[in-house]
Every structure is written in structure tokens, then in C-alpha cells.
Amino acid sequence: MSELDGLERFLRTDPRDVGCDEAMAVLHVYVDLMAAGEDAAGRYSGVAAHLLACGPCNEDFTGLLAAVTNG
Known part of the structure; x- marks a missing residue:
């Protein structure tokens, strides 16, 4: 990824995105x-925005949801 690609990705980041830690x-x-x-998503819009943008966190979410719902 070039520096320009990284900058463009940063500028497209949803300002509600809370980041990985939160x-x-x-x-x-x-x-x-x-x-x-x-x-x-309505109660935790920052988390919803983050899950849309972060592949690894979305994978964790998907796996945990599957474990909880047995699906």
C-alpha cells in the first residue's frame, strides 16, 4: 500500500469509528x-462503524456471534 492509499483510507474513515480497542x-x-x-448498531454506532471498516474485528464479531447463536 502506498502512502497515498493509506491517506485515502484514513480520509474515508467514518468519524464515529471507535477503533479496535474500544x-x-x-x-x-x-x-x-x-x-x-x-x-x-443503534446503541453502539461507533462499534458498528468500526466493524464495517476493520476486517479482523469483524471476523471476531462474526465468530463470537456464531458461537452465541450456535450458527
Whole structure:
């Protein structure tokens, strides 16, 4: 990735994105809300924005949700 690519990616980042550390700190709550049919993205919009932008965190989310919902 060139410096220009990195800059363009940074500029496209959703300002609500809370980053990896904060998203991981509340991921279990986010997943529990999703599993219960609640609006997790509405309550934690910064986490939702982060999961859209961060592949590794989204993989953790997907795996945890699958474990919780047995799916």
C-alpha cells in the first residue's frame, strides 16, 4: 500500500469509528444485543462503524456471534 492509499483510507474513515480497542472492549455486549434481536448498531454506532471498516474485528464479531447463536 502506498502512502497515498493509506491517506485515502484514513480520509474515508467514518468519524464515529471507535477503533479496535474500544470495539473489542464492548464486543461481547454488542453480540449479546444482536443475539437478542436488539438494535446493537443503534446503541453502539461507533462499534458498528468500526466493524464495517476493520476486517479482523469483524471476523471476531462474526465468530463470537456464531458461537452465541450456535450458527
